[in-house]
Amino acid sequence: MNPLSLPFLPLVRPEIDEATIAGVADVLRSGWITTGPQNQAFEAALSSFCGGRPVRTFNSGTATLEIGLRIAGVGPGDEVITTPATWVATSHVILEAGATPVFADIDPITRNIDLDLLEKAITPRTKALMPVFLAGAPVDMDRLYAIAKAHHLRVIEDAAQAFGATWHGKRIGAIGDLVSFSFHPNKNVTSIEGGALVLNNEDEAKLAQKYRLLGVTRSGHDGMDCDLQGGKFNLTDVAARVGLGQLPHLDRFTQQRRKLARAYFDGFEGGAAVKLGVGLPMRDFEHTNWHLFQITLPLERLSISRGDFMEQLKQRGIGSGVHYPPVHLFKLYRALGFKEGMFPHAERFGASTVTLPLFTQMTEEDVARVCRAVDEICTLFEIWQTCGRDVPSSDSPRRMARA
Numbered sequence: 001m002n003p004l005s006l007p008f009l010p011l012v013r014p015e016i017d018e019a020t021i022a023g024v025a026d027v028l029r030s031g032w033i034t035t036g037p038q039n040q041a042f043e044a045a046l047s048s049f050c051g052g053r054p055v056r057t058f059n060s061g062t063a064t065l066e067i068g069l070r071i072a073g074v075g076p077g078d079e080v081i082t083t084p085a086t087w088v089a090t091s092h093v094i095l096e097a098g099a100t101p102v103f104a105d106i107d108p109i110t111r112n113i114d115l116d117l118l119e120k121a122i123t124p125r126t127k128a129l130m131p132v133f134l135a136g137a138p139v140d141m142d143r144l145y146a147i148a149k150a151h152h153l154r155v156i157e158d159a160a161q162a163f164g165a166t167w168h169g170k171r172i173g174a175i176g177d178l179v180s181f182s183f184h185p186n187k188n189v190t191s192i193e194g195g196a197l198v199l200n201n202e203d204e205a206k207l208a209q210k211y212r213l214l215g216v217t218r219s220g221h222d223g224m225d226c227d228l229q230g231g232k233f234n235l236t237d238v239a240a241r242v243g244l245g246q247l248p249h250l251d252r253f254t255q256q257r258r259k260l261a262r263a264y265f266d267g268f269e270g271g272a273a274v275k276l277g278v279g280l281p282m283r284d285f286e287h288t289n290w291h292l293f294q295i296t297l298p299l300e301r302l303s304i305s306r307g308d309f310m311e312q313l314k315q316r317g318i319g320s321g322v323h324y325p326p327v328h329l330f331k332l333y334r335a336l337g338f339k340e341g342m343f344p345h346a347e348r349f350g351a352s353t354v355t356l357p358l359f360t361q362m363t364e365e366d367v368a369r370v371c372r373a374v375d376e377i378c379t380l381f382e383i384w385q386t387c388g389r390d391v392p393s394s395d396s397p398r399r400m401a402r403a
């Protein structure tokens with residue numbers, strides 16, 4: 001069978017049911033399209049999902065994280081400890097709050113922030129910890145909160161990728177301090193754009209609401225007042241309706257992702273890629289929601305360039321992505337004094353990782369196809385390397401197979 005005749009398999013594709021599409025049309029016809037009853041219903045549904053804790057929505061996961069920092073009282077002069085192996089939003093919002101991002105390297109096995117290094121990075125100026133649950137895998141939550149408690153620190157969990165993940169049977173969001181989710185279309189559940197913050201009490205929820213809408217309150221002189229400088233971060237009812245339509249599917253989404261992750265492990269087992277040193281994620285079917293399935297390329301062993309590898313996947317009709325180049329090596333952060341060698345595990349991971357397709361409407365056959373393609377590409381690279389050939393980067397797979 002010619003692999004090129006198969007339909008293109010994207011890295012990710014959101015699944016939105018017809019009832020949700022019809023529901024969005026109803027909202028559009030209702031006359032009320034921005035923050036209103038749908039948003040209220042979405043917040044209530046999210047709250048019951050998070051064990052009854054108060055939840056407030058925002059128009060992005062980035063805004064949610066930023067408000068989380070403000071609720072935690074983070075401001076100028078404070079340090080916030082996070083990981084460099086994340087999307088830039090995580091560290092940007094620390095800068096936005098006027099605080100200083102302090103990075104701790106990752107554990108190369110979990111790919112999440114190394115909690116020993118996190119603890120070592122604590123100084124008298126540390127105000128909060130911002131762990132990231134990369135690919136939806138939580139850190140050791142017991143250890144994290146033991147550290148936070150011992151040092152009297154707030155925690156803002158960047159759980160953007162971890163909606164539906166659990167920690168020993170409890171949902172992420174139902175436990176912990178401030179928990180920030182994202183509903184970007186690439187995340188496990190989407191509201192097109194959007195995010196939600198899980199808070200500890202109604203006072204925090206009221207404050208979050210003020211930060212969300214310019215600090216305006218309905219009390220005070222002339223029935224309106226403003227006592228803090230909030231932003232404009234509210235979620236529209238159209239977006240909220242999309243999010244609401246996703247929640248009933250969440251458990252199925254997570255189960256399907258876990259099934260596909262298992263299929264990846266099975267598909268790679270004993271294959272050429274693994275033999276040649278391709279790294280697989282940590283096997284975990286209890287905690288993670290399998291937001292991403294990320295392999296690492298054996299860059300030391302095979303003269304593979306990641307760009308060439310991804311191009312080869314694309315020529316076989318398979319999408320892929322990179323999550324993430326380490327944040328501290330971006331220009332903005334280099335200008336703050338960060339440089340190569342500071343966080344070697346995040347740097348090695350960032351340079352070698354490739355994210356493979358994983359979304360709910362994929363089948364186990366699709367996964368098998370990706371595994372075969374990865375095995376085939378790694379074998380080709382090894383043959384080229386043994387022959388001392390330059391890797392033809394923009395050639396077609398068939399011509400290369402003949403070469």
Ligand SMILES: *Cc1c(COP(=O)(O)O)cnc(C)c1O
Pocket residue numbers: 060061062063086087089090132158160161182183184193194195
């Ligand atoms: C997606 C993501 C964000 C930001 O969420 P947006 O909704 O895109 O603003 C923040 N942190 C991490 C780890 C993410 O994956």
